[in-house]
Amino acid sequence: MDTKAFKRSLNKSEQYYRNQGFGQKDEIAGQMKTEYESSLIQQLRDQQYKLVQGDVTIYLAEAFGFCWGVERAVAMAYEARQHFPEQRIWITNEIIHNPEVNRQLRQMAVQFIELVDGQKDFSGVQSGDVVILPAFGASVQEMQLLNDRGCTIVDTTCPWVSKVWNTVEKHKKHEFTSIIHGKYQHEETVATSSFADKYLVVLNLEEAEYVADYILNGGDRADFLSRFKDAHSAGFDPDIDLDQVGIANQTTMLKGETEQIGKLFERTMLKKYGPQNLSQHFQSFNTICDATQERQDAMFNLVDIDVDLIVVIGGFNSSNTTHLQEIAIERGIPSYHIDSAARIGPGNQIEHKPLHQSLTSSADWLPSGPIAIGITSGASTPDRSVAEVIEKIFELKAGASVGTLVG
Ligand code: SF4
Structure with a gap:
């Protein structure tokens, strides 16, 4: 499929909305402010991201939460609801990975395309329906299906994600294989790989090192293919398709790791083909999103505080x-990943998700006495959710001072 030609024709279609919006920004600004913003967070911003209440000192990361994308x-999505009050509106996936935002959209009668046997079920979508594509994009095949069905498409794909797609298009034009640093089943990476001709998704530096070693020294082809099962393009052959490689990334991966992976492949190709031939075998463009980078940098500052x-x-x-x-x-600091304040309590308990594990409940998570807590949130978390967590912590510790909290 000529993905570039398809995107060009989509851009010209009157049924396709991308950058222009609907001119209703002011009308929805108030609604978004009420639903997602918080005066407590504003106070923290005004106080250099530090707030002391009773025994608790809160340190908020200096970049956190909602990114501009x-x-x-x-x-x-809110504007689309206002602009198309009568039409059925669908979204191909969670617009962003935040339960509160997705709940609000459901309340506005935005329907989500459900998964049936692991596949998205578009059977309910009809001509004339409005379909929103989420911030992390949609595969080109999905866009084509919706376009062919006569839907109005509201494409909210973040421009940073589109930048990665353009990079992959460049790889394709020069017959390079795109090595994508990401999670092969993540929606953004699925979308990105749909623009590639040949691709291989590597999850981390360890996988990248395996591939680099294969490029330099060869190896067991069957082992390679089984290791990267589901993470490469159809018909991918490591003995042929790793001759020319370009780097792309899922925009939310760890920035330092993406850079290390890029450098690793640059060194590998340099070693194999020599400096004079490097550009014929390796391409890299900076596609790390600023917002991801800022949040990670702020987190590095936060872990430096005691x-x-x-x-x-x-x-x-x-x-x-x-x-x-x-x-x-990595810094050995106890940490709790939660998706909302509702995970805290009852009492001094917290339901959280340790890295790569299932939800678990921990008792006595807040120690007694004075405590310093670092707080941060992902790019899809509204300020309001962060404020609710801080308020709950204050409440719990205030309860402790009258003897209900142990630890
Ligand atoms: S994290 Fe970056 S790429 Fe993702 S939506 Fe935000 S600005 Fe865009």
Whole structure:
């Protein structure tokens, strides 16, 4: 499929809305403010991200929560509801990985395309329906299906994600294989790989090192293919398709790791083909999103403060939130990943998701006495959710001072 030609024709279609919005920004601004913003968080911002109440000192990361790409996507979805009051509106996936935002959209009668046997079920979508594509994009095949069905498409794909797609298009044009640093089953990576011709998804540096070693020294082809099962393009052959490689990434991966992977393949190709031939075998463009980078940098600053524990707030399937927690874990700081304040309590308990594990409940998570807590949140978490967590902690510790909290 000529993905570039298809996108060009889609851009010209009157049924396709991308950057222009609907001119109802002011009307929805008030609604978004009420639903997602918080005066407590504003207070924290005004006080250099530190707040002391009773025994508790809260340190808030200096970059956290909603990124502009997410804010833009949510605003576009709200505007679409206003602009098409009568039409049925669908969204191909969670608009962002945040349960509260998705609940609000459901309340506005936005329907979600459900998964049936692991596949998205578009059978209910009819001509004339409006379909919103989420911030992390949709595969080109999905866009084509919706376009062919005569739907109005409201595309909220973040421009940073589109930038990665353009990079993959460049790889394709020069017959390079795209090595995508990401999770092969993540919606953004599924969308990105749909624009590629040949691709291989590597999850981390360890997988990248395996591939680099294969490039330099060869190896067991069957083992390679089984190791990257589901993470490569159809018909991918490691003995042929790793001759020319370009780097792309899921925008929410750890920035430092993406850079290390890029450098690893650059070194590998340099070693194999020599400096004079490098550009014929390796391509790399900077596609790391600013917002992801800022949140990770702020987290590195937060772990340098002497905090007793860190609470990371964000959807459990949110990749950028998980990466923030990884930073706390690397520093050996106790950390709790929760998706909302409702996970705290009853009493001094917390239901949270340890990295790569299922939900678990921990008792006595807040120690008695003075405590310093670091707080951060992923790019899809509204300020309001963060404020609710802080308020709950204050409440719990205030209860402790009258003897209800142990630890
Ligand atoms: S994290 Fe970055 S790529 Fe993702 S929506 Fe936000 S700004 Fe866009």
